[in-house]
Amino acid sequence: MIAERMSGAGSLHADADRYHTDYIEFTDVFRPGEVIVIDFGKFKITRNGQNVSHLYNGDFFDLNLGNNNLTWTDPETGRTVLCRITHRDKFLY
Secondary structure (H helix, E strand, O other), X not given: OEEEEEEEEEEEXXXXXXXXXXXXXXXXXXXXXXXXXXXXXXXXXXXXXXXXXHHEEEOOOOOOOOOOEEEEEOOOOOOOOEEEEOOOOOOOO
């Protein structure tokens, strides 16, 4: 699950494949204090608890073992954005 607190126009772009680029992009105008949750387990995106899955491009994907590159882009400068990324292993070790 990826949770963000943001405002303004912005997008989250995540790449997670070693051989080609997988991405999911959610672009919209965000107001201060809004919470965006991208839940890869449920294949769902919510804004303040409301389903906004119709506003994304790309595909949901799994993270790779090791390093993954997650990118946040925003046309504004000086904005504070809180990103929290939560990952749960699928397998027992």
